[in-house]
Amino acid sequence: MGDRPDAPPSNRRRKLLGSLAAGATLGTAGCMRRLRAATGWESVSPVSVGIKTLPADADPYALRVAQSVAGWFRAAGLEVSVTPVAPEELYRQVLIRNDFDAFVGRIPARLRDGDGLYPLLHSRFGSEPGWQNPFGYANLDVDDRLVEQRTATGEARREALAAVQRSVARTQPFSLVAFPDEIRAVRDGRFDGWHGIDFESPLGYLSLDEGSREASRATATATATAPSDDPATLRAVITDRRPTENLNPLAAEFRWTGVLTGLLYDSLGYEAETGGVEPWLADTWEFETVDGRPRARVRLRDGLTWHDGEPLTAADVALTYALLSDVTLGRTTAGTDTATEDDAAVAAPRFRGRSSLVADAEALDSRTVEIRFTECTAGVAARALTVPVLPDHVWRERASPASVGGVDFGATSEALVTNNVPPVGSGPFAFERNVPGDRLVLERFDDHFLAADPPADLPADVDGLPPFERVDVTVVGTDETAVSMVASGDADVTGTAVGAGTIPRIGRSEGVDLVVGRSPSPYVVGYNARRPPLTNPRFRNTLGHLVDQRALVDDVFDGYGWPAASPLAGTDLVPPDLRFEDEHPVTPFFGSNGAVDVDAARDAFREAGYEYDDGALVERD
Amino acid sequence: MGLATVLAQVAAGVVALHLLGLVAVVGRDGLAGAPGRVRANLRAVAPTLGLLVVVLAVNGVVRDVGVELSWLIGVNITGAIHALEGGFVAWVQSLATPPLTTYFSAVYVFGYAFLLTFPVVAYLACRSDRPVRTLLVAYAVNYALGLVCYVLFVSYGPRNVTPEAVDSLLYAHWPQAQLLTGRVNRNTNVFPSLHTSLSVTVALVAYRYREVYPRWTPVAAALAGSIAVSTMYLGIHWATDVVAGAALAAVAVAVGLRVTAPAGESADPVDGADPADGATGRWTDRVADWIRE
Numbered sequence: 001m002g003d004r005p006d007a008p009p010s011n012r013r014r015k016l017l018g019s020l021a022a023g024a025t026l027g028t029a030g031c032m033r034r035l036r037a038a039t040g041w042e043s044v045s046p047v048s049v050g051i052k053t054l055p056a057d058a059d060p061y062a063l064r065v066a067q068s069v070a071g072w073f074r075a076a077g078l079e080v081s082v083t084p085v086a087p088e089e090l091y092r093q094v095l096i097r098n099d100f101d102a103f104v105g106r107i108p109a110r111l112r113d114g115d116g117l118y119p120l121l122h123s124r125f126g127s128e129p130g131w132q133n134p135f136g137y138a139n140l141d142v143d144d145r146l147v148e149q150r151t152a153t154g155e156a157r158r159e160a161l162a163a164v165q166r167s168v169a170r171t172q173p174f175s176l177v178a179f180p181d182e183i184r185a186v187r188d189g190r191f192d193g194w195h196g197i198d199f200e201s202p203l204g205y206l207s208l209d210e211g212s213r214e215a216s217r218a219t220a221t222a223t224a225t226a227p228s229d230d231p232a233t234l235r236a237v238i239t240d241r242r243p244t245e246n247l248n249p250l251a252a253e254f255r256w257t258g259v260l261t262g263l264l265y266d267s268l269g270y271e272a273e274t275g276g277v278e279p280w281l282a283d284t285w286e287f288e289t290v291d292g293r294p295r296a297r298v299r300l301r302d303g304l305t306w307h308d309g310e311p312l313t314a315a316d317v318a319l320t321y322a323l324l325s326d327v328t329l330g331r332t333t334a335g336t337d338t339a340t341e342d343d344a345a346v347a348a349p350r351f352r353g354r355s356s357l358v359a360d361a362e363a364l365d366s367r368t369v370e371i372r373f374t375e376c377t378a379g380v381a382a383r384a385l386t387v388p389v390l391p392d393h394v395w396r397e398r399a400s401p402a403s404v405g406g407v408d409f410g411a412t413s414e415a416l417v418t419n420n421v422p423p424v425g426s427g428p429f430a431f432e433r434n435v436p437g438d439r440l441v442l443e444r445f446d447d448h449f450l451a452a453d454p455p456a457d458l459p460a461d462v463d464g465l466p467p468f469e470r471v472d473v474t475v476v477g478t479d480e481t482a483v484s485m486v487a488s489g490d491a492d493v494t495g496t497a498v499g500a501g502t503i504p505r506i507g508r509s510e511g512v513d514l515v516v517g518r519s520p521s522p523y524v525v526g527y528n529a530r531r532p533p534l535t536n537p538r539f540r541n542t543l544g545h546l547v548d549q550r551a552l553v554d555d556v557f558d559g560y561g562w563p564a565a566s567p568l569a570g571t572d573l574v575p576p577d578l579r580f581e582d583e584h585p586v587t588p589f590f591g592s593n594g595a596v597d598v599d600a601a602r603d604a605f606r607e608a609g610y611e612y613d614d615g616a617l618v619e620r621d
Numbered sequence: 622m623g624l625a626t627v628l629a630q631v632a633a634g635v636v637a638l639h640l641l642g643l644v645a646v647v648g649r650d651g652l653a654g655a656p657g658r659v660r661a662n663l664r665a666v667a668p669t670l671g672l673l674v675v676v677l678a679v680n681g682v683v684r685d686v687g688v689e690l691s692w693l694i695g696v697n698i699t700g701a702i703h704a705l706e707g708g709f710v711a712w713v714q715s716l717a718t719p720p721l722t723t724y725f726s727a728v729y730v731f732g733y734a735f736l737l738t739f740p741v742v743a744y745l746a747c748r749s750d751r752p753v754r755t756l757l758v759a760y761a762v763n764y765a766l767g768l769v770c771y772v773l774f775v776s777y778g779p780r781n782v783t784p785e786a787v788d789s790l791l792y793a794h795w796p797q798a799q800l801l802t803g804r805v806n807r808n809t810n811v812f813p814s815l816h817t818s819l820s821v822t823v824a825l826v827a828y829r830y831r832e833v834y835p836r837w838t839p840v841a842a843a844l845a846g847s848i849a850v851s852t853m854y855l856g857i858h859w860a861t862d863v864v865a866g867a868a869l870a871a872v873a874v875a876v877g878l879r880v881t882a883p884a885g886e887s888a889d890p891v892d893g894a895d896p897a898d899g900a901t902g903r904w905t906d907r908v909a910d911w912i913r914e
Binding site: 055056057063064067068081082083084085086089436437476477478480481483484485488490505556 | 623685688692697699700777780781782783784785789792793796797799800802803808809
């Protein structure tokens with residue numbers, strides 16, 4: 001590297017300092033002027049990127065991905081630090097305070113439908129907290145195409161989404177790492193139907209069947225812990241403390257898949273495996289188009305109740321949509337009479353893509369709600385029906401200002417900061433008790449509509465309440481412990497996915513099955529495009545070239561993952577030119593087999609307008 | 622449940638070690654007339670025991686709050702420690718063999734529980750109440766200062782920072798152990814190592830009162846050394862945590878000795894057996910005086 005023609009700035013600085021020390025030319029004012037002019041040009045500083053990620057206990061892969069990526073960035077001359085941060089705190093820093101340069105984590109969005117990209121990347125969400133555009137990404141072309149795909153159909157919609165994916169692959173608001181395989185250990189015999197269910201949806205658990213008797217008796221004799229072997233209890237062991245501490249479906253820093261809050265709270269409909277949305281809490285709905293915008297009349301099932309016995313009515317549904325679009329229910333804008341009063345509304349940080357589809361919702365009678373949508377197609381609009389429905393009589397008062405010890409934290413409301421324990425939902429399971437950080441117990445809700453006369457044609461093969469009466473969730477600290485709990489008969493399923501490193505242990509354990517399914521939530525290196533030099537798409541593009549997805553999948557994921565070039569990979573919405581064949585089609589790795597080609601990386605950064613000083617990447621202040 | 626099983630295993634193991642210890646360390650002569658001495662000593666140390674119980678109770682309550690508080694006001698020093706010592710723990714682990722893993726796992730869980738509880742029992746049975754009081758005060762100081770550090774510093778252990786180089790050998794070897802250690806420790810509380818500080822505390826007190834049970838001193842020293850190494854070998858602590866833990870132990874024992882010194886000899890410089898050196902001694906004098914007032 002020593003034979004580069006351009007003298008590093010530090011050498012020039014040294015010479016200058018040397019001449020100053022000699023005191024040879026300091027005598028004149030003209031010289032001072034020249035010195036000031038010259039030093040203005042000398043001001044460079046090293047480019048540093050801090051990567052925040054989850055500790056190994058909380059996530060089997062994230063930290064190792066971050067370490068590998070940090071190594072590649074360092075090889076290219078960046079100053080990189082990797083900081084493990086506890087999950088709740090990481091998501092608070094990344095999603096709510098935007099206090100990060102880069103993070104390694106997973107995008108939780110369920111992206112089967114391309115509209116999932118809308119909240120993730122539209123610049124209008126750049127300043128909102130939560131999983132909507134945490135990157136602060138702004139690209140007018142992407143914005144336009146995201147809006148277009150909401151109103152277009154057929155080939156035009158596919159083309160709009162393909163354009164979005166191509167722009168994202170080039171400008172890298174995040175570098176995709178891989179879609180992981182979700183690995184789980186399940187106990188044989190007690191319950192059936194583990195294979196092929198969707199563990200990231202409450203419907204997956206609701207569609208479990210009773211296990212065959214012989215098998216469950218065999219399990220009972222094989223373990224000495226008879227009382228906890230009660231067949232009426234589904235015992236899940238998880239490595240994430242958060243669901244035992246907070247059950248607020250709106251809290252972005254506490255929710256991951258929302259399976260447990262999904263058991264507690266129903267939605268009007270559920271996304272079906274085949275695409276489209278199927279009725280759940282709703283009996284039926286009818287869409288019509290008024291002034292070019294969809295409008296839906298949703299009829300609720302008869303005799304719905306909340307867990308506290310109050311009836312569930314259309315007013316609850318209307319309140320839910322009002323609260324999702326403004327958690328203060330207009331408090332922050334009350335009294336102001338300006339044209340921009342809506343700007344002050346604070347939207348709930350989850351379900352934002354879906355709540356942004358809804359213009360307003362109105363209860364027509366106790367069982368009918370009319371939902372008016374913004375400009376979009378009925379197919380896209382139906383996604384808005386999958387948000388959890390909240391009880392008016394509990395949540396309306398939570399629109400008041402959030403306060404801690406009497407001090408108001410103005411902008412937000414109690415709805416976002418409450419831990420919502422105990423929760424009042426309408427779902428098939430009701431809260432029984434919790435020990436924060438340790439345990440959560442849910443009990444079957446026998447007044448649920450699934451109990452009496454379960455309707456036919458429910459999504460995901462659900463045909464009534466499941467065979468268990470209780471869901472008992474225990475928290476442990478590591479994947480190994482979670483798997484050993486299932487192996488020893490103390491748990492039925494690892495409720496959170498475990499790392500590939502535990503597969504041998506699962507394989508060795510008798511009566512334990514390995515379930516592997518592909519997750520729709522990819523690992524990414526997310527960049528904060530609000531901070532220089534990450535503001536620069538060319539800089540991010542070069543970083544994208546420094547992530548060797550193949551090496552990560554082989555070394556970190558032990559092959560249990562899939563590299564991809566688009567967050568929609570796995571759907572039929574990916575254009576052929578964005579398929580990940582042997583390498584990333586847009587930002588292929590600079591180097592091979594996990595070794596960076598340093599010269600190629602330096603050339604790319606110089607091309608992007610950066611310089612090197614003694615091997616360190618520097619930028620002008 | 623899994624936790625109950627682990628607890629029962631550890632309790633059974635520790636009780637067995639206690640019986641062995643009573644026979645081998647205290648001996649038949651030492652046990653003669655022991656019940657009477659235990660009663661007398663218990664009365665004498667009741668206030669100190671109360672202090673320890675209070676500190677432990679506060680510790681138990683504040684630790685959860687402390688973790689939250691720590692994320693608010695604490696400094697995340699994980700990266701600094703990693704930069705300071707680099708791959709030392711990974712090097713320690715490169716020497717791993719299955720028998721060593723079994724040994725260090727057992728020492729970390731069983732040996733530690735035994736090392737902390739046995740001297741309390743043994744010293745209660747001896748003639749003077751000073752050893753047991755010293756020990757209990759030192760325990761309380763360990764927990765109190767440890768808690769302060771845990772609030773001020775956020776730090777993850779090596780298995781959570783460099784998982785590609787450092788295995789969490791304990792949990793891979795014996796996953797259920799995590800049910801127990803997870804109760805006792807949060808994974809952000811690694812600086813300093815309380816396993817090390819409390820073990821070294823026992824060893825230092827054992828050395829200071831080596832005339833009481835001569836056979837206990839080498840056992841305590843060997844166990845304390847093994848436990849300090851095990852925290853690194855198992856990938857739970859950094860070497861930095863271990864060094865800081867040993868320093869904390871020195872402070873705690875110095876305070877313990879000062880607080881329990883008979884009134885007449887309080888201002889005397891510490892004798893040769895005392896672990897604290899000059900600087901620590903002067904500083905701890907003031908702490909001890911303050912505690913005594």
